[in-house]
Amino acid sequence: MDPADPEAVPALTGRIAAAARADEAFAAGLLRWAELHRTAAPATVDVISGQAQVRTAVRTCTVLGGIHLGGL
Secondary structure, three states, rough: OOOOOOOOOHHHHHHHHHHHOOOOOHHHHHHHHHHOOOOOOOOOOOOOOOOOOOOOOOOOOOOOOOOOOOOO
């Protein structure tokens, strides 16, 4: 799998999710693996300043696809 391929990652996660839905043992093993490899998110501070009028801020690391903000 090429992680740079925009279709490869969603295809792989789709196959993993389908396998987990179809097989309880696989789902349980996947959950154990995820818990074992979980890492804490780094502590960060975000600053929104200037003339910004913000009701809700959403933070993310990786965005796949477009982002649309209101009517912009």
